[in-house]
Amino acid sequence: NAGVTQTPKFQVLKTGQSMTLQCAQDMNHEYMSWYRQDPGMGLRLIHYSVGAGITDQGEVPNGYNVSRSTTEDFPLRLLSAAPSQTSVYFCASRRQGEQYFGPGTRLTVT
Amino acid sequence: KNQVEQSPQSLIILEGKNCTLQCNYTVSPFSNLRWYKQDTGRGPVSLTIMTFSENTKSNGRYTATLDADTKQSSLHITASQLSDSASYICVVSFSGGYNKLIFGAGTRLAVHP
Numbered sequence: 280n281a282g283v284t285q286t287p288k289f290q291v292l293k294t295g296q297s298m299t300l301q302c303a304q305d306m307n308h309e310y311m312s313w314y315r316q317d318p319g320m321g322l323r324l325i326h327y328s329v330g331a332g333i334t335d336q337g338e339v340p341n342g343y344n345v346s347r348s349t350t351e352d353f354p355l356r357l358l359s360a361a362p363s364q365t366s367v368y369f370c371a372s373r374r375q376g377e378q379y380f381g382p383g384t385r386l387t388v389t
Numbered sequence: 390k391n392q393v394e395q396s397p398q399s400l401i402i403l404e405g406k407n408c409t410l411q412c413n414y415t416v417s418p419f420s421n422l423r424w425y426k427q428d429t430g431r432g433p434v435s436l437t438i439m440t441f442s443e444n445t446k447s448n449g450r451y452t453a454t455l456d457a458d459t460k461q462s463s464l465h466i467t468a469s470q471l472s473d474s475a476s477y478i479c480v481v482s483f484s485g486g487y488n489k490l491i492f493g494a495g496t497r498l499a500v501h502p
Contacts, residue, residue: 283432314492321393321478321492322433369432376421376482378490380432 280305283381285370291387292360300355300384302370310373311353312337313345315366316383322369328353360388391416393481393493401499406469410496412462412479420482420489424453424464427476427495436464436477469500 286301304311312327314337324337328347342364344356357364365388370381393414402408414422421440425433437446437453439462446453450467466473476495483489
């Protein structure tokens with residue numbers, strides 16, 4: 280199993296650009312989520328999904344969209360990037376209380 | 390307000406020494422508490438998970454304790470190794486919801502030879 284994979288690993292965007300962060304898992308987990316990690320703060324939940332076709336907002340959803348068309352994939356879209364979205368983004372999948380994180384995407388918005 | 394606070398923010402120890410990291414929380418209703426290890430440039434990896442009724446749980450040289458009365462947890466690392474250099478994150482879960490996790494900011498541990 281590859282576990283949770285994320286692409287790209289690094290990305291630089293200009294303010295106003297849009298992009299999609301990819302996340303995939305091969306463990307057949309129903310629950311997936313996106314977090315952002317900023318210096319000096321705990322991970323914060325952006326969006327989550329409890330299964331294909333079902334998504335919901337987390338703590339900091341503004342400026343981000345998600346969709347879940349398959350169990351495996353859970354992409355995160357930045358609609359119009361802002362410098363405040365500079366962060367490290369982690370995707371995670373979860374089963375029976377155990378959460379598995381991807382390696383992260385470091386995003387810089389200039 | 391539901392919060393998880395970790396101390397110290399950072400810690401430097403010599404290889405072979407022991408150390409203890411602290412986690413205080415105000416999350417309610419409590420479901421479980423997890424400790425994660427996050428290596429630089431990687432995602433967090435679970436070390437232990439404890440429910441309300443568990444006081445201690447070990448994973449190799451890592452031992453986590455939980456005092457649900459005082460809402461405190463600690464992670465003790467025995468005979469530290471250079472590979473223990475990482476951030477350690479305490480995460481507390483609410484009862485009843487997948488999405489209800491509160492993350493601490495982490496303790497950054499550096500183990501020097």
